[in-house]
Amino acid sequence: MGWANPLKNVLQKLLAPVFWLGVWQFFAFLVDQSVQGKGNELLLPYPATVWSALVEQAGQALFWQSILATLLRVVLGLVLGAALGSLLAALTCLSTWCDRLFSPAIRVIRAAPVASFILLVILWTGRNNVPTVIAAMMVLPVVWDNLSQGIRATDPKLLELGRAYRFSRKKRLTLIYLPSLRPYILSALTTGAGLAWKSGVAAEVLCLPRPALGTQIYNTKYMLEIPELFAWTAVTVALSLVLEALLRRTMARWRKGWGT
Amino acid sequence: MTLCEHLSLSFGEKVVLEDFSLSIPDRGIIALQGPSGCGKTTLLRILAGLEHPQAGTLRDISPQQTALLFQDDRLLPWRTARQQLTDVLPRSRWDEAPKLLELVELSGEDHTYPAQLSGGMGRRLALARCLALEAKLYLLDEPFAGVDLPRALRILERLKAWEAPILLVSHEPDLLSNADLVLSLDGPPLHVIS
Numbered sequence: 001m002g003w004a005n006p007l008k009n010v011l012q013k014l015l016a017p018v019f020w021l022g023v024w025q026f027f028a029f030l031v032d033q034s035v036q037g038k039g040n041e042l043l044l045p046y047p048a049t050v051w052s053a054l055v056e057q058a059g060q061a062l063f064w065q066s067i068l069a070t071l072l073r074v075v076l077g078l079v080l081g082a083a084l085g086s087l088l089a090a091l092t093c094l095s096t097w098c099d100r101l102f103s104p105a106i107r108v109i110r111a112a113p114v115a116s117f118i119l120l121v122i123l124w125t126g127r128n129n130v131p132t133v134i135a136a137m138m139v140l141p142v143v144w145d146n147l148s149q150g151i152r153a154t155d156p157k158l159l160e161l162g163r164a165y166r167f168s169r170k171k172r173l174t175l176i177y178l179p180s181l182r183p184y185i186l187s188a189l190t191t192g193a194g195l196a197w198k199s200g201v202a203a204e205v206l207c208l209p210r211p212a213l214g215t216q217i218y219n220t221k222y223m224l225e226i227p228e229l230f231a232w233t234a235v236t237v238a239l240s241l242v243l244e245a246l247l248r249r250t251m252a253r254w255r256k257g258w259g260t
Numbered sequence: 261m262t263l264c265e266h267l268s269l270s271f272g273e274k275v276v277l278e279d280f281s282l283s284i285p286d287r288g289i290i291a292l293q294g295p296s297g298c299g300k301t302t303l304l305r306i307l308a309g310l311e312h313p314q315a316g317t318l319r320d321i322s323p324q325q326t327a328l329l330f331q332d333d334r335l336l337p338w339r340t341a342r343q344q345l346t347d348v349l350p351r352s353r354w355d356e357a358p359k360l361l362e363l364v365e366l367s368g369e370d371h372t373y374p375a376q377l378s379g380g381m382g383r384r385l386a387l388a389r390c391l392a393l394e395a396k397l398y399l400l401d402e403p404f405a406g407v408d409l410p411r412a413l414r415i416l417e418r419l420k421a422w423e424a425p426i427l428l429v430s431h432e433p434d435l436l437s438n439a440d441l442v443l444s445l446d447g448p449p450l451h452v453i454s
Contacts, residue, residue: 164330167347
């Protein structure tokens, strides 16, 4: 039957969300029973309550302004972190001196607690720039690490071909390095995008720029509006997943047509 | 022309070349035959500038004037057959790509990717890409490995009209008998028997 396969695909995709919504509903019910209807929304609200809170928020201009502002900060942080990480990966792979100089610093950035950076960057740059700077700092080591691995794993036979066939630097970059790095770039960007969201929103929660998704999350915590907290968290997760899907689709288009 | 004089090269204890010299005619197909591991590929790699001899000199042709067909195809998996050629051809000669594909009997495969080609077709595409390079000496390391003999003989016949000399490594007697000159080698260390 022509409709059987698409229907099967839809059902397979719906299975996990429906299952976890069911689990959520079940535990919300248990909490509701244990507190006997007195304030279960403070502990674990029902999915329907969160949905209502989300719909209510979506009717306000501030909701969309917060989403747009956070999206811009996170994407800018991702782009900056990816650009710097790529540049440093190229430098540390090409030059032993650059490797000795930069690699320890990048490892320190990777290991240091995000909260420390957030508090320091508030002092250095002012609150509105903190989420972008923090997102970039979290993305940079991931991109650097992945691309460094990729550059070192580039097929030496293809590099030798480039030398023997007198490829210019530009040709070596575009014809050998970049296509070889594709899986590493995809991995770096998808992991980096997730980190950029988490760290960017965490920075917003701590430094409260306006408008911002993180500021809204802070306000819900402050006012004990737990269904709203769930709603804003769901928005953050949804935006992160959409960004990741867009990145994957872009990378798939790049690969399309290799005949493999 | 004299390609090299008094070349010596060792890998650790293994002496691959010792006081090796080679002169060839200015045109035509010069076939090198010899047992596996005797040093033929190393010689081609030295002439292409990819290995550096410990002694001796390259004479009339510099490595920059050679074009080497590697023993393995080394096609770029993400480039079509036509792109493999335009990648090495200067833009002013891009219109030669179809002729080169025709020469190796791959007409109509312009938009095919290496993964979609058979082993023999990939070998022929690698050969076409090597021939696309401007060079004064072509170094072909087993160019017809995996290519059926009648087709290999047809292509070899076309290569006889090539402007620059072609130094070709092969083990196939029918191909060797069609070369303009056959040099029998042995080693290591590499030396010419006849």
